Amino acid sequence: MLIDKMRAALGAVSIPEPSKDDPIVLDKNAKLNIIAWGDPQISFISPLRSARMKGACRDLANMQGKADVLMLLGDICEFGKRAELMMAGEIIEEVKDTFSHFLAVSGNHDIRVRAYRPQLERFNGFIKSVDGGIAGGNEHYYFSTEINSYKFIMMGSDSTAFESSHISDEQLKWLDGEIAACGGKPVFVLNHQTLDRTNGLPVTWLGRGDWRGSVGKQSDAIKEIFEKYKNVYFITGHLHYGVSKYNFEDYGAYKALSLPTVGVLNHGDFGKNGQGYIISVYDDKIIIRARVFADGEYVDKDYPGAYFEVPVD
Ligand SMILES: [Fe+2]
Secondary structure, eight states: OHHHHHHHHHHTSOOOOOOSSSOOBOOTTSSEEEEEEBOOOBBTTBHHHHHHHHHHHHHHHTOBSOEEEEEEOSOOBSSOOHHHHHHHHHHHHTTGGGEEEEEEOOOHHHHTTSOHHHHHHHHHHHHHHSTTBOOOOSSOSOEEEEETTEEEEEOOOSSOOSSSOOOOHHHHHHHHHHHHTTTTSOEEEEOSSBOTTOTTTTGGGTTOOSSTTBOOTTHHHHHHHHTTSSSEEEEEOOSOBOSSTTSEEEOSSEEEEEOOBSSSOOBSSOOOSSEEEEEEEOSSEEEEEEEETTTTEEOOTTSTTSEEEEEOO
16 A cells, blocks of 8 residues: 555654754743644655654644644645545644644645545545544635634635636635624635735746746735735745745735745755744734744744734734
């Protein structure tokens, strides 16, 4: 079985232990503490991806406090295979005691070579295989949930797409209503791809093409919705770009946080493996901090893209 081969391959990789010198210490006074990772892209083609995420998970095992949310921003796997998703689930499940809720959105790699509906059911099965996993229904990828009275909106493509997402009119209308219902309270919108010309595009997609790297044709329509509100946090992955000046952009009404990859290689000047962000939410501010989880170290606060304190409007 493929999963057995993947387990054996991972077992043969030596995974460096993250440092315990500066463990994550979660602030109990925060309303929400979130661990946010992009693109594990687990696959039978490389056990190193599994090893990097496993290293990052070991950092969570050293954490002081329990995170409210562990979130993965798509491209959980390379080909959407059952064994790849199982492997991802197994790695996360090993540290299930370190978080209360698990959220994941689908990325282009998760769905692009698969029939839409069966893959949606497979993907939901993956989410539910993790303790605390919150999945939507088997009609479409988009759904919302509330955690500690904050809303999390999970977006997802409404048809099979190779690189972008197709966000239907129905989903756009639903998105608008979901954000409106928050009444200005911070809301977290999760989608695999960012908006066109944000988070450093096209530089962060290595300069290729106009729309490439972004959600695609519905980018402007999504932006128009976000601009009607405030305290909208749009969290994405897909770019595989290490911590840099591009990862967090404040557009006033909405804030765009693009996560590095936790499993694959990161582009840009900061190419360390196993990067991600920790988000701490308070009544009056949101603190966003970059960490190299696989090494057990925060990125220096002064490094571009490493640390933000954003007031709640
Ligand atoms: Fe992607």
